[in-house]
Amino acid sequence: MNPASCIVLSASDNVAVANGRLEPGTALPRGGVALEAIDPGHKVAIAPIATGAAVVKYAQAIGRATRDIAVGEAVHSHNLVFEAGRLPVVPPAAAVQATEADRARSFMGYRRADGRAGTRNFIGIIASVNCSTTVCRAIAEHANRTLLPRFPGIDGFVPIVHDQGCGMSGTGDGMRVLHRTLAGYARHPNFGGVLMVGLGCEVNQLTLYGQKGVAAGKRHFNIQEAGGSRRSVERALGILAEIAEEVGQLEREPIPVSEIVVGLQCGGSDGMSGITANPALGAAVDILAGAGGTGILSETSEIYGAEHLLASRAATPEVAEKLDGYVKWWEDYVAMHGASLDNNPSPGNKKGGLTTILEKSLGAVAKGGQTPLRGVYGYAERVTERGLVFMDTPGYDPVSATGQVAGGANIIAFTTGRGSCFGCRPTPSIKLSTNTALYRAMEEDMDIDCGRIASGEIGVAELGREIFELIVETASGRKTKSELFGYGDNEFVPWHLGATL
Structure with a gap:
């Protein structure tokens, strides 16, 4: 793309985009001049646009004109409104092609047990419910301060916390989406290991995840069963040290x-x-x-x-x-x-x-x-x-x-x-x-x-x-x-x- 005062994105467009500030009198594509100052990234009419006509950019309608717009006028919220409309699809440009060398490329990543590839080697501390977020943050903070220096092969301990998990139905879209999201993070290839922490009485029970193989055995626990917040942090650090011994040995390949x-x-x-x-x-x-x-x-x-x-x-x-x-x-x-x-x-x-x-x-x-x-x-x-x-x-x-x-x-x-x-x-x-x-x-x-x-x-x-x-x-x-x-x-x-x- 050659530098110019305006950029026209398609031959059928009736607006151009200011490539830098346009002062009044600046020459426009297809003739005419800017009638007013146009800020960078804003639109200017390069053809007359009648009231109710489509304003066209990218060869597609982006709305309609609320009044007649003359060549050189700014086109924005004061004279353009949303109106759902579609123009015929213009055949797309050819995709940029990958080469044989691209297809033979590799990167240095972490191969996980399920076969997927990670780009980082974190350990996650995942809250099942809002009620365990403070404890999860405390666990991550202590782990990053005390454990991380011992395991240079680990990128860090990450708290995955949120404001859901209780006060919601155990069925329906809300719980399905939350469960799918947390399970996706628990299985994410950028986590070498995870610890899931719940409160104990929430709707989003940790057993929902253990039954599906997301978290098993001592890699998940509830604060109520651990005996409180400080004891949960202590228990978590012991578990994370065991996870780190394994995860910290992994190398990029x-x-x-x-x-x-x-x-x-x-x-x-x-x-x-x-x-x-x-x-x-x-x-x-x-x-x-x-x-x-x-x-x-x-x-x-x-x-x-x-x-x-x-x-x-x-x-x-x-x-x-x-x-x-x-x-x-x-x-x-x-x-x-x-x-x-x-x-x-x-x-x-x-x-x-x-x-x-x-x-x-x-x-x-x-x-x-x-x-x-x-x-x-x-x-x-x-x-x-x-x-x-x-x-x-x-x-x-x-x-x-x-x-x-x-x-x-x-x-x-x-x-x-x-x-x-x-x-x-x-x-x-x-x-x-x-x-x-x-x-x-x-x-x-x-x-x-x-x-x-x-x-x-x-x-x-x-x-x-x-x-x-x-x-x-x-x-x-x-x-x-x-x-x-x-x-x-x-x-x-x-x-x-x-x-x-």
Whole structure:
């Protein structure tokens, strides 16, 4: 992409995106000039748009004009509103291809007993219920202070705590989702071992997990049976020392890149997200999928309006139908609560130039590249397909990423235009800034500057290759900036469904 004052994403678009601040009088693509100042990432009309007509970006409708819009006018919330509409699918560009060398690549990871591949070697302390969270945090704090120095082969002791587990029905969606999420973490390949701690009287009993082989024998216990909080910490440290003796002996070994599973996230998006970081991440996913690996696209409420583009790439009609079923569920779900899917974008998204959920979604799906959609999964379900898959999750990043990690993601790649700070232990999170100004302002948090695409310094495919290489390096142990700062203990947020009783 050549640097220019504006970026036009498709020949059929009637708006362009400001690539930097546009002053009044700035020349626009297709003739005309800016009639007012346009902030970076915001839209400007490059063709007349009549009242009620579709505003088109990415060759798709992102809403309709509420009044006549002249060439050179800013297009945003004051003259553009959400209206659910879809335009015909434009044939996608060819996917970036993996090479034979890519398919032969390996990373240095941990091979687990169940055959899966880990990118980190943590030990987890998992709470079954909110009532055991304080004890789990105390256990992790003591273990990291007293045990970790003895076992340099372990990355750390991670508390997995939450606010659920009791005051809820023992049946229904809420308990099923919580159980599936905790079980996914307990089995996660980035945990060499886990200890589960309950209170004892909660709805979410530890026996539910032991019966399924998630936690057995002395690797789980209840605080009430242990004799209280301090005794629970003492008991836990003894158990963790035994686990650490085994886990700390493990060493990294070569594992095919086909066993890398990347959860694709975006948060704090802006008008450049769908132009720089998301397409570049999509190119990396194309390479990874071509090499046999897996990318998990999620956030159903943030692909709304672009789901037909994903469905057109579905490997089978059944995959497309399953995706459509989840979209319809979300339409009913938000209506039941008197809300609209266009409650998203957030205020920060809008300040960055995004106006409607359709616009945000069209940029968000770019994270999935152009490879076929191979499967669709419910929240926190274990992902078994290779290639690009979709997992039904909310758009709220911590909840969405929690589902992806529970499903087996051993890497997270997270794009942001506003500056989201995020980590999700036990899975490392790579942060990709959509614009150079953000990268410079928050370089201590951002791993790659994708704003170089807008400046013309690098192309989407080339940057996709750079991201792919960083994914492989991260899988082999290179620490991300969020890991170096210490993010990850507070971002475990299972999706809360069902009634609180």
